[in-house]
Amino acid sequence: MxxxxxxxxxxxxxxxxASDIYSYDSVPGKVRVQIVHLIIEGLxxxxxxxxxxxxxxxxxxxxxxxxxxxHLTDGFAHTTExxxxxxxxxxxxxxxxxxxxxxxxxxxxxxxxYREQEYGEIENELNARLAEAAVGYxxxxxxxxxxxxxxxxxxxxxxxxxxxxxPRFAGANDEYLDAHRFYRDGDFESCLIECGKAFESVLKxxxxxxxxxxxxxxxxxxxxxxxxxxxxxxxxxxxQFTALRAVLEAxxxxxxxxxxxxxxxxxxxxxxxxxxxxxxxxxxxxIVFLVxxxxxxx
Numbered sequence: 001m002x003x004x005x006x007x008x009x010x011x012x013x014x015x016x017x018a019s020d021i022y023s024y025d026s027v028p029g030k031v032r033v034q035i036v037h038l039i040i041e042g043l044x045x046x047x048x049x050x051x052x053x054x055x056x057x058x059x060x061x062x063x064x065x066x067x068x069x070x071h072l073t074d075g076f077a078h079t080t081e082x083x084x085x086x087x088x089x090x091x092x093x094x095x096x097x098x099x100x101x102x103x104x105x106x107x108x109x110x111x112x113x114y115r116e117q118e119y120g121e122i123e124n125e126l127n128a129r130l131a132e133a134a135v136g137y138x139x140x141x142x143x144x145x146x147x148x149x150x151x152x153x154x155x156x157x158x159x160x161x162x163x164x165x166x167p168r169f170a171g172a173n174d175e176y177l178d179a180h181r182f183y184r185d186g187d188f189e190s191c192l193i194e195c196g197k198a199f200e201s202v203l204k205x206x207x208x209x210x211x212x213x214x215x216x217x218x219x220x221x222x223x224x225x226x227x228x229x230x231x232x233x234x235x236x237x238x239x240q241f242t243a244l245r246a247v248l249e250a251x252x253x254x255x256x257x258x259x260x261x262x263x264x265x266x267x268x269x270x271x272x273x274x275x276x277x278x279x280x281x282x283x284x285x286x287i288v289f290l291v292x293x294x295x296x297x298x
Contacts, residue, residue: 020158021180022136022147025093031133035100035126036084042107042122046079055106059083062102067095097137097144100126105142131184152281160284163291164202168209172201176287179280188276195283196220202287203227206294227290232297 046056056079063072063083072086083103090096104123111119127138136147147153164173179194203223207214212226227233 020136020148020161021177022134024136024146024148027093027096027135028133029088031129031135032088034129036087038122038126038129039084039087039103039107040080042104042119043110052110055110056080056083059099059102059106063099066098100139101142101144104139108142128186132186134184156281156284156288160287163288164198166291168205169202169291172198172205172287175201176283179283183273183276183280186273188271188273191276192271192279195279199283199286202290206232206290209294232293 043052043055044050045052047053060072060079060083063086064070072082073089076082076085083099087096087099087103090099104126107122108119123139130137137144138147139145148158160176161173163169164176175194175198179191179198182188182190182194200220200223203220203226204214204216204218207223207226207230210230210232212223212230212232214223214226218226
């Protein structure tokens with residue numbers, strides 16, 4: 001039976017099946033356990049005679065007051081157990097994130113300026129664990145940020161995902177989502193490869209619709225050249241798009257080819273996280289431009 005096409009259903013359908021790659025309203029139990037391990041690794045278990053005692057006390061006092069309770073959890077007399085078991089069970093995500101902020105503030109303060117590298121390693125692991133589980137939050141400079149509030153994610157990545165939800169771009173959509181999955185898993189070389197494949201797939205769909213002189217096996221450079229020579233971008237606009245052409249031709253495909261698109265030979269190749277992140281965003285921006293231009297250009 002067909003469901004009635006009411007406003008809320010129409011809006012869900014229009015936004016597409018993949019409006020974002022991250023979740024913001026839940027944190028899996030596995031990640032919570034990993035976070036508890038990190039907090040204990042950073043602070044050590046509470047000991048009233050050790051240097052960490054004031055910081056565990058600070059964490060408990062702060063979060064008890066924030067929640068308006070005398071104890072975060074019942075039945076746990078030990079400071080470490082009370083705080084960590086509360087983090088494992090807290091259902092309100094903003095309050096749970098408050099607890100992470102407070103704990104990492106304590107870790108950073110206890111480590112002090114002479115052990116900043118140790119703190120940085122723990123914070124980096126926290127962010128990597130959250131990203132791996134597709135939880136849409138990161139800890140930056142001691143504060144939790146929500147990824148969909150960041151301009152580049154909101155204005156570039158999410159619009160690209162919404163455009164790729166069009167069935168015509170099903171292949172490119174899968175490839176771009178795979179790029180993000182590889183990024184979260186730390187496989188940055190595969191991330192670059194999938195970015196390049198998504199970029200090429202979008203060009204092939206548009207070129208096929210517009211009867212460009214291309215073949216299914218054409219590389220990105222030929223696809224980009226066809227986009228210009230076919231008049232998809234008119235001659236009188238070529239000057240305005242010089243920079244764009246440089247990005248399209250020398251950006252997405254060349255970074256992919258130089259870093260990951262060919263065999264490494266006898267040398268182990270290392271793709272850095274920041275390069276993979278740049279490529280994810282550059283690919284999204286190129287996709288948004290190409291698909292929007294195709295939609296708006298006769």
